[in-house]
Amino acid sequence: MLTSLLNPLILLGANDSVAVAREDIPVHTLLQVGSRQLTSAQPIAAGHKIALQRIAAGEEVRKYGQIIGVATQAIAPGEHVHTHNMAMSSEGRAHEVGRHFQPVMPAARQATFKGYVRPGGRVGTRNYIGVISSVNCSATVCRYIADAFRGDALKAYPHVDGVVAITHGSGCGMGGTGEGLELLRRTLRGYADHPNFAGVLVIGLGCEVNQIAPLVEALAAREPGLFAAMTIQDEGGTRETVAQGVAVVQNMLALADQARRSTVPASFLTVGLQCGGSDGYSGISANPALGAAVDLVVQHGGTAILSETPEIYGAEHLLTARAASPEIADKLMKRMHWWENYTQLHGSDMNNNPSPGNKAGGITTILEKSLGAVAKGGSTGLMGVYEYAEPVQARGLVFMDTPGYDPVSATGQVAGGANLICFTTGRGSTYGCKPTPSLKLATNSQLFRRMTMDMDFNCGEIVDGRMEVAEAGRRLFDLMLATASGAPTRSEEHGLGDNEFLPWQLSAVM
Template identity: 35%
Template sequence: MILEERVFGMTTKMDQAEAPLYIKVHESDNVAIIVNTKGLSEGTVFPSGLELVEFVPQGHKVALVDLQEHEAIIRYGEVIGHAVKPIPKGSWIKESLLTFPTPPPLDTLPLATRDRSSQKPLEGYTFEGFKNSDGSVGTKNILGITMSVQCVTGVLEHAVKRVKEELLPNYPNVEDVIALNHNYGCGVAIHAPGAAIPIRTIQNLATHPSFGGEIMVVGLGCEKLRPEQLVKDDDGSTITSLQDQEGFHAMVSSIMAMAEERLLRLNQRKRVTCPAADLVVGMQCGGSDAFSGVTANPAVGFAADLLVRAGATVFFSEVTEVRDAVHLLTPRVVNEEVGKKLVEEMRWYDDYLASGDADRSANPSPGNKKGGLSNVVEKALGSIVKSGTSPIVDVLSPGEKATKKGLIFAATPASDFVCGTLQLASGMNMHVFTTGRGTPYGLSMAPVIKVSTRTALKEQWHDLIDVNAGQIATGEATIEDVGWELFHLMLDVASGKKQTWAQKWKLHNDLSLFNPGPVT
């Protein structure tokens, strides 16, 4: 990457207010993005000799050469569109000036062609976690209460409120009590092929390592999705059905009595020293901008490589933000079997979008575009760098539980809260979330570390952003610097030694199931 035609990431500090800066990612790029916080005005001249012919906002693209009609527009060394008309050098490359290119064909992708020379193992790194009998490790110690049908939400929320107020203070080693609310369970075709996704998601959420095996299930009694389908309940002590109770007070009392039994056992859990290999980290980006692919996501990718070297499990996801860059991923799979699974997840999602008369152009969001991203192709090229450089050892269907260590593609929609829910179901016990536009996103079941792509966002949201990757854009820090900072922070947060801002403010998004099946 090139910062104002200098090697990207050099240590020389530059003042954005004084020096006009742009970032060119690849030597073949014919566009660059503007670094300066307030953008740059017409007539601005860079040391390279480039002169702006109009105002260009921060994060938006400027033409480095004269572009002819239909000529390829290249960023990250890849084609992100073609010019719809001649574009003079120094112009602002607006979304309307690019055509939307076709996605890489799935049937001709190279599979497992990358040299898989292993990186040196990273040894000696540990954290303090909650070890479970099945070998999984929680980074939190919480009582989880799930449900078999949305009808019980009101009663469950009332009961959880009382448990927190009346019981939880007596069990200081338990951090929280949470209801795993969802909108599934009845009025749905539970035997339709698409129903497998929400059902296994609910099942796998119930076995999340932060619950220590002490999950509770609240059912109604007449729903299609029976509570017994969600958890193993040999002695009948895990499930309560509200229709079996004599009125509202009895319903709440039943839930509270079950909760107290589990709080007593959870309170006995202690943190123990665990290898970094016990971390299961989900990588995600939301509220992305044009800096995502050059600051925060590369730093997260560097940290992902460190985690893999330490033996940990790392997820990257968001099918629509992978689809247009999948040709850069299929060579990295460990074998053709994994490559075919990756291709099939892309194909399944193509068909899913087509069935709803939607396509890839539905992504990005208006905020992404305001931050300089012209289309999902550009967004995908910046998104996949969160995966680092490690081989892809497995591919998971939505909500499927991980069984391997290393870098895994966990197929999910790109929606932040749907992706987070599915990564939790796959076993994630630590979440890293990059953002350029800003979002107060958080999860109750796993800590969320937020990484800003721009220093201006960190300054604006000083009590929401945990790591500032914006320093990379101005040469104040390197990708490696921020990657190591993030790696060490993950270990401290997983250990309970440090809190993220989302934890401090108790910012928790609702769980959101992905249900491609029919509703009856």
Template identity: 50%
Template sequence: MSTPLHQVTLRLHPDDEVVIARTTLEGGTVLLLDGEDEAVKSLVVRQTVPAGHKLAVRHIAPGAALHRYGQVIGFATREIVPGDHVHTHNLDLLEFPRLIAEAFPQPIQPLPTKRRITFMGYPRRWGGVGTRNYLAVIPSVNCAADVAVAIARDFTSERIAAWAHVDGVIPFVHQSGCTLRIGSPNYHLLQRILAGIIRHPNIGGVLLVGLGCECNQIAALLENHHLMEDPDAHARIRSVIIQESGGSRSATQKGIALVEELLPYVNAVRRTPQPLSELKIALQCGGSDSWSGVTANPLLGLVADEVVRQGGTVVLSETPEIYGAEHLLAGRAISMAVRDRLLAKVRWWEEHARQFEMELDNNPTPGNKAGGITTIYEKSLGALAKGGSTPLVAVYEYAEMITARGLVFMDTPGYDPVAITGQVAGGCNLVLFSTGRGSGLGSRPAPVIKVCSNSATCRAMPDDIDFNAGVVLEGTDMAAAAQDLLALIVRIASGQLSKSEQQGFGETSFTPWSLGGTL
């Protein structure tokens, strides 16, 4: 008995030599080919092909390029015939020419303000609009982290119930702050991250906790980033130094008193209608599978395009995870300067990987590969879909303050918590996170909305997934699903708790990037 190919597989582009199995295809299954351009009218599945994995429908010679999405995802390491399972055993990377579009597109002109969708947010005099209202306790150095945590944990949900408009008192623990050369790249990087959290629109008040002898002095942080010159800075920023307060116990008590002093100020703000142009959305993916590039990431891309049309900002990142597809994003840059800046970041990562005796193709994880992703080229092409189709207007350093509106790129590692930390420090007030294998990741102070590529994982992890993009595989129109997702984004930006927030997740996800060189 034979089955039509289109009933059990998905062809993503006419030029592809492979199709994607909708369900597990057992060896020996006979499939009827649909296209008139095929040399044969049927094929026999030669090995078991798991759901989401690639099935060859054309002959591929050893060394020949293989395509998915109409783009190169790798090169055959041996002869591949129709019916073969295509994966790590017969596909690998080679360098290939990446052609970049020569024209520079014009930035998108946003809708007039009065036609924009609104959400309920917290306007901040120091800049931006908050989707949450936290009070942050930030150690300058890891040596002060335990005191910072002790201060924050004193303010339980029951204790802060009297301040109904405060979402919580949260610590931002990190592993750095000393044994740094003052003025070094790592020193500036840490200070830029912490300054970004202090200025973040989701942070209403700040208590800085220092040890006293660390390299990352609180006074230097405030001075170097002109933090006390911000509107309301003297009303919303306090500090305590452990060595000047009689030790940890006394510093903890002093810190608790300072938080109590700040809470009425933080609680005084109210949500008001704000245009969607005030959203800065971090685009992320983690635990990706083969369907991520088919459902969840394109869905995020449609939403990203609409946010840009509304005058907002969407932020791609994870430079190692655009490798092999960087020419496509570079071809969307609005200027030569933006294009060159993006490509320079990719070249830096190539050299960085060489220095540490790594390869960028090490990036696909065992879970990615089990889910059907074979190479970094394939993963990058799927990941890039999160950025939609609008022009790339700017490229930012890690944790650099984002000021442009539209689609921008931030240079970050591919590790989700580190990447999100940079995006949030740059001002993102919401995180849109796609997954295929599933993730429990949360983030504070910016809520994470997790979008899953397939219904099976959604059913397996209902407490973690906010939106099921797998319905697209089951017949739901992609544009209709994007409208539903945008409506959810508006509700969560306005205060509805995401799944990770409902579980209290996010406190441990603050993970600043360290370039190395600890002494």
């Protein structure tokens, strides 16, 4: 029996050879795409691709108006297009550096939010105390100190958001020089300097490779009483260090509680862009909506950090075309080549992606995933390229080289200065990121309804046809400003974010 569905397909480019199912499509369903009609030859799951035309074996498959792979066998109209009949395309992309770069026209009226103005003019969106371990050996002590301030312990300090232990699994058993140690120190310094921390206590063991003195010597000055450092060996042991650390933090709390929010321009907003648990709708709804919001952030003088280098692989030509200079484009390509060599060294390759969850959601190749991921960066010029955890100085859209693994990537962005994270997800992520608030953007309404207590914004209304991308971007920009002003995210309401600090480890364990 032949059935039909009303508007079941999403066509993203006029010359695309595939469309995306808006909902589950049974076999033998009559489908209308513009002036064309076709019948589904197999069941097509929501978010998955269906062939709109005959595609020969070896022929390129197009989505978003771009090549996402090649057919590994002949594909008939109406057939499901996925890993069983499509694979990665090895064809290189032409780089037209700067061709699509356009200067940004500033907003006529400057948007604002209420943030914490710190010494030196930096602005925080939260007001935490951080207890930071230099080495894994001091991690438990840092956690014990932070745990002492749970529950009603902060009742007398209503303007303090909490005490956070920033711990990790490294800091020793590594070379005393080189990229690995420098990367760890850069990450820890970025957190110790972060404007979302009113005060910071750094704790080491005493004999570790990552010694406290060189770690903290380059930190920006804080107000008296809002920075301290100690080692367990010098304090006389674990219990002594915990007791002394609790006393130090107790004194910091009184000072941190004096901070008050004030109105500041949106130019002080630095947003880290993340996507995780992507599905076939990520590049259709949440990522473009976030890109539209990013364009507004940039228009108002703010900064957005696009990252996850392995997940822009195959789409880097879209970024080099927007580069503000050849030097910026060249720096991006050097990081891409570094990743090609890095993955080969470990017996892998850059197409070792998408993840099983991505594939279950309808994403077939890294090209398809990357084209959707780049959409998070909006349409403005690429103003800089930074290494992992490097302090971001440029305004506008920038790129930071990070792994695709979300906790590692977001850790680098926060170390670089991100005071807000926006995280798109199609399968469902609950990621929290203290001291930086993390907004979760659902790609589809089913996910938003199923995990409504974890999702902050429903981009699925774009897929449902109830909202345009531009409107979603405007609403999301307003949500960014409200969150930066103190409105809690879902992950903050659940108390998530104490365990997600995860620096990128590059050095050999020795």
